[in-house]
Amino acid sequence: MFSDASNTELSVPIKEPAGESPSLSENTTLLDAEPETVAEATIDDTPEAVETPSETETPDIAISEDETKAALALAEDTFEEDTPAYDITENPKDGSDSADNTEASSTLDVTPDLPVAAPLEAPAQDDISPMAETKKPGFFARMTQGLQRSSSKLADGISSVFTKKKLDDDTLEELEDLLISSDLGASVAMRVCDNIRKDRFDKEVTDEEIKQALAQEITNVLKPREEILDLSDGPSPRVVLFVGVNGSGKTTTIGKIASKLSAQGANILLAAGDTFRAAAVEQLKVWAERANAGFLSRPDGADSAGLAYDAVKQATTENRDLVLIDTAGRLQNRTELMDELAKVVRAIRKIEPTAPHEVILVLDATVGQNALSQVEAFKHTAGVTGLVMTKLDGTAKGGVLVAIADKHALPIHFVGIGEKAEDLHPFSASAFANALVGLSDDVTKQ
Numbered sequence: 001m002f003s004d005a006s007n008t009e010l011s012v013p014i015k016e017p018a019g020e021s022p023s024l025s026e027n028t029t030l031l032d033a034e035p036e037t038v039a040e041a042t043i044d045d046t047p048e049a050v051e052t053p054s055e056t057e058t059p060d061i062a063i064s065e066d067e068t069k070a071a072l073a074l075a076e077d078t079f080e081e082d083t084p085a086y087d088i089t090e091n092p093k094d095g096s097d098s099a100d101n102t103e104a105s106s107t108l109d110v111t112p113d114l115p116v117a118a119p120l121e122a123p124a125q126d127d128i129s130p131m132a133e134t135k136k137p138g139f140f141a142r143m144t145q146g147l148q149r150s151s152s153k154l155a156d157g158i159s160s161v162f163t164k165k166k167l168d169d170d171t172l173e174e175l176e177d178l179l180i181s182s183d184l185g186a187s188v189a190m191r192v193c194d195n196i197r198k199d200r201f202d203k204e205v206t207d208e209e210i211k212q213a214l215a216q217e218i219t220n221v222l223k224p225r226e227e228i229l230d231l232s233d234g235p236s237p238r239v240v241l242f243v244g245v246n247g248s249g250k251t252t253t254i255g256k257i258a259s260k261l262s263a264q265g266a267n268i269l270l271a272a273g274d275t276f277r278a279a280a281v282e283q284l285k286v287w288a289e290r291a292n293a294g295f296l297s298r299p300d301g302a303d304s305a306g307l308a309y310d311a312v313k314q315a316t317t318e319n320r321d322l323v324l325i326d327t328a329g330r331l332q333n334r335t336e337l338m339d340e341l342a343k344v345v346r347a348i349r350k351i352e353p354t355a356p357h358e359v360i361l362v363l364d365a366t367v368g369q370n371a372l373s374q375v376e377a378f379k380h381t382a383g384v385t386g387l388v389m390t391k392l393d394g395t396a397k398g399g400v401l402v403a404i405a406d407k408h409a410l411p412i413h414f415v416g417i418g419e420k421a422e423d424l425h426p427f428s429a430s431a432f433a434n435a436l437v438g439l440s441d442d443v444t445k446q
């Protein structure tokens with residue numbers, strides 16, 4: 001539980017990964033392959049071991065200046081509309097006593113500038129139970145709205161395929177093609193069609209029945225991955241590392257999560273480990289200010305492992321509940337950039353051997369099938385423990401989450417369907433499946 005008196009149990013609801021989901025120690029070359037090496041590594045010797053990528057090496061999914069400005073403006077807008085109603089953060093103590101880093105870290109105590117609001121009333125027990133948000137009125141409508149582009153492709157396709165009344169080989173084949181072109185992946189498409197065939201072949205069907213059957217099949221694939229991240233318990237500070245390719249939405253996701261958790265009483269430190277992009281640091285700082293969280297950054301181009309080390313140390317000194325660490329975007333096929341993540345983890349472990357407690361891979365839905373190779377690469381290199389998929393509102397490729405769920409036993413924690421804090425939702429398998437196929441209600445509710 002968070003230590004602040006006004007704390008409610010942190011309910012951004014989440015369970016521990018299911019048995020089949022790989023644990024941090026099972027799926028990572030980074031964390032476990034060479035335990036002795038990790039134990040012996042020092043922050044002082046790591047900088048030489050990993051080359052800092054140069055400007056020209058920076059992956060080409062870089063975010064444009066316009067996008068950066070838009071994200072910053074959006075973050076500020078969001079906050080204006082959404083001023084947090086409580087002030088839970090104690091003034092951070094001076095945490096700049098970095099053991100073996102000479103670069104100055106800047107700490108931000110954001111509390112004084114923010115409006116003082118009424119103390120937070122503890123939410124009712126129902127509101128803090130896992131999945132509470134997914135059961136609130138309007139949740140399904142928001143999911144449907146967010147997935148509109150993906151669902152209209154599928155729903156329109158189903159309606160045009162099922163013009164005949166009987167389910168025959170031709171309609172099944174067309175359905176399979178539609179599912180593949182909607183990014184669900186060939187094996188899911190085939191399995192789903194086989195199951196629908198078993199029960200309904202040569203029977204009269206409506207497009208609505210097919211949508212319902214499809215939603216059920218998709219729910220079956222997604223349900224085992226429905227793992228809401230419960231950050232209210234466990235080690236303190238809980239160290240959460242966010243990884244992913246450039247522009248996938250890491251910084252924004254951290255900001256959104258910090259807003260949610262701060263509102264529930266968590267005492268959070270945000271660490272701007274994306275030291276390659278000054279705008280990302282600024283962006284995170286804005287989120288930290290508005291979420292009333294502590295903030296730690298370093299000068300442009302500084303060593304991100306050193307920053308991560310400082311962040312965990314500072315969060316420990318300040319008795320923070322959580323430290324959320326941003327990292328620079330990196331392409332999954334760039335070995336040196338991926339190696340740098342290993343260095344970040346080694347640095348964190350010098351302070352807290354059991355950390356990072358979560359490694360969240362942030363995936364951009366608009367990349368479609370490429371997200372699969374990102375999971376593959378980050379899972380093995382960074383010891384990913386869970387997923388967040390963003391930008392589902394901006395693409396017809398949302399079905400790729402089904403392909404990922406089918407292929408990788410990793411919990412899906414949140415989905416992003418917009419740029420604002422309230423657009424990050426805990427992942428609900430049935431709501432996602434129903435919204436994806438264009439059903440008008442969450443008919444398969446848990």
Ligand SMILES: Nc1nc2c(ncn2[C@@H]2O[C@H](COP(=O)(O)OP(=O)(O)OP(=O)(O)O)[C@@H](O)[C@H]2O)c(=O)[nH]1
Nearest residue numbers: 071246247248249250251252329390391416417418
């Ligand atoms: N429409 C939409 N946009 C999003 C969502 N999540 C993030 N974005 C936007 O995506 C852009 C990139 O997000 P960032 O959070 O800066 O991405 P990042 O992964 O930190 O980027 P790097 O620092 O370059 O690695 C910003 O303009 C965000 O506002 C989402 O769910 N929906």
